[in-house]
Amino acid sequence: MIELKNIRKSFGDKEILKDVSANMEPGKTNLIIGASGSGKTVLMKCMVGLMKVDSGTVLYNGQDFTAMDDHEKKPIRQEIGMLFQGSALFDSMTVEQNIMFPLDMFSSMSYRERRKRMQECLDRVELKDANKKFPAEISGGMKKRVGIARAIVLNPKYLFVDEPNSGLDPQTSLIIDKLIKDITVEYNITTVVNTHDMNTVMESGDHIIYMHQGKKQWEGSNEDIIFSEDKLLNDFIFASEFFQDIKEMRKLEMFRDKNWRAKQAGGGNK
Structure with a gap:
């Protein structure tokens, strides 16, 4: 579990996060939703340590991540997988080289073991005959799949996903949503998704945090949303x-x- 306690973050005189507390639950797809400028992206960056909080704590399985130095954070960071909005694949590397990159950097596996693990992840995201292709030679949906395979190749406990459906057609978006949800349950990962896609909210939202003007305005499941009487939430979701x-x-x-x-x-x- 990831616990957020009283997180505050400002840039100059502008307060972006205002005393945000929440739990990200393992084995569930935890969504952070909200309009542009609501603080959801800053919240995710604070959770993975790309930004330092002004006050408050981020705990990974009870360990205070915010109080650690870079050396102490390394073991937790090695348990984190990240799927970036634009997939962030290395253009000069093939699909299999992109997926093997984290293994080459952090794993003590032999080359044969690394290749086996790479192929397992490719098979898991149902990509065939793409090993030797470069990112420019595959579609946007395939790039997302490669990004997911790379994110899970080190068997992470935590998976962060930034706008997984950005730039994808509706049918491909559904496939990516289902893949993320299935992997989350299958490996009991604590998955955190930053999204504005309402289909993701309604179909994959096991646990949802709605941010409004830097505050946690609402928290619940996609079932709870249907019966919520929170006006700000309803105006955002059902506009x-x-x-x-x-x-x-x-x-x-x-x-x-x-x-x-x-x-x-x-x-x-x-």
Whole structure:
């Protein structure tokens, strides 16, 4: 688990994060959502140590990450995988070289073992016959898959994903969302996704944090969103009549779902 306690961050006179506390839960897809300028990107950067907090603590499995020096942070950073918005692949390296890069840097495996692990990750993201291709020779969706394979090649405990669907068509976005969610559950990873994609919110949002003007405005699951009466959240998620209609349809579907009603009766939902 990743715990955030009273995180504050300012740039000059502008306060970006205002006393943010939250937990990122293992085995779940934890989403950080919010409008541009809400603080979600800064929050993620503070979590991975790319920015230092002004005050507050970030704990990885109970260890105070914010109080560590660079040497002390290294073991935790080696347990972190990162999928960047633009995939951030090395243009001069082939697909397999990109995936093997973290292994070459940090692993004590033999070359044969590294190649085997690389191929396992390629197979897991369902990429075939792409080993020798360069990033310029593959599609945007394939680049995301390569990025995911590289992010998980060291068997991370924590996976950070920045705007996974940026620049992708709707069908490919669904595939990437499902892949991230499946890997999260399969390997019991604490996955944190920074997104503005509403399909990701509704389909993959096991645990969602909605940021508004630097504060944690709302927290819950994608089921909780359907019944939330938070005006700021509803104005953000269901801004159009189309999404308002979807919300009402989803409510009806959930009321008709016997398993969901039994869950409510047993106190399984917040």
